Amino acid sequence: MEKLQLHITISPDLYTKDPESSVLGQKIVSKSIEMINDLGFEDFTFKKLGLEIGSNESSVYRYFESKHALLVYLIDWYWSWVEYRLVFATLNVPSVEARLTQAISILTAEVTEDNSFSYINEVLLNKIIITESSKAYHTKAIDSENQKGYYKTYKRVVQRVSDFVSEINPSYEFPHMLISTVIEGAHHQLYFSKHLPALTDFEEGKNNIVRFYTDLVFNTLSHK
């Protein structure tokens, strides 16, 4: 598969200085993805990051006002990328059912190939979303941050797929619950499969998570 040269635009509210605008900024994003994966978000610090990229803690602060802000940026980047893939995969697909099937697959499958963007490793970023993203919004500041639009992209993705659901079954009462349950659920299952397997029915190579959520959605929509 060839590398796509596409561009993801992130709202300026999510950074102090645009990390895409300089080599240092790109290194900050790129290396922080690696380090958050290696160390976990708690043990990751701007000081360690500065050291790794041959730069300084204070330089990182010129791009992101806090560790939390960097995590929010990465999450938004991820959902922007998912939204792009969602649009791309459902464009020119005439059947809504097929579009929804595609969407569920994109939302629930583990990312295994890193090939779209030069300095962002999507495989690692997906792992961060799975293990760290809930820490971003389970915060006392959630309401004010939500108002500032920090989670806009994620909400738009949910809305987009919920629209397929409503198109298939316009009388279905809970399209948003269904889709947010699928997204968050799949992330939990992927995490559980590696760390708390008793909570799951994962089997290597059998695609159980995608199958489980696909069946769940279509069974739910075909009922009554």
Add this chain to the structure above:
Amino acid sequence: MEKLQLHITISPDLYTKDPESSVLGQKIVSKSIEMINDLGFEDFTFKKLGLEIGSNESSVYRYFESKHALLVYLIDWYWSWVEYRLVFATLNVPSVEARLTQAISILTAEVTEDNSFSYINEVLLNKIIITESSKAYHTKAIDSENQKGYYKTYKRVVQRVSDFVSEINPSYEFPHMLISTVIEGAHHQLYFSKHLPALTDFEEGKNNIVRFYTDLVFNTLSHK
């Protein structure tokens, strides 16, 4: 409703000194539940707790070796309490379907009454589970802690309800995924309903979350 005098036993692995064994220990648990709710887990500290209970930071450390250990204790207490309610509510219910319906309701409804235990506020504890519990297991130490049995009770609850699922439909492939999706999903929906309502279809007083998950499970099991 009268107060039940029942007793919940927590594995000694989850504390340094049993908090139930002294007034100070009970005050630590009781006040920490209040304070984690007020401040959020990040801003809650043993120093602040000591101050509030008229005791000292170092005294708290005799009961729990860390803030994290205290959270794990609270989570285990919560699931032990849920398990008790689960057993109680399904005892002498002859139909499996009715037992599963009861179970889903216990797992997905918000706790609104605090009446079983003297020094533990179950309403607040339920809120902590909803907003803070994912922080306990999204940690680099998850595997070693899981091995030490830290999440045994939660896993037992999932197993218990999965067994109802398998009894209703023995050929259903994903009973654990289904139940863990319901539990984690309901917590997310309760959180979203208060902070990110665009991700949900919550309506005050309409019991949508319980209805959504009940329908989801029974539709899934009745299919094919």
Add this chain to the structure above:
DNA sequence: TAATATTAATAGTATTACTATTATATTTGC
């Protein structure tokens, strides 16, 4: 009453998540 255990008080440590200031590169505008 003495021994023992529990709790409180004090002090201290390394680290964190920042802020502020200044010095040194690098880029750009003319």
Add this chain to the structure above:
DNA sequence: GCAAATATAATAGTAATACTATTAATATTA
């Protein structure tokens, strides 16, 4: 091609955190 503007690095500093260690005071029990 040089000055001005800007970006980055280095250094230092702060308040707070998550603990540990030690000692002193207070209960409990034998």
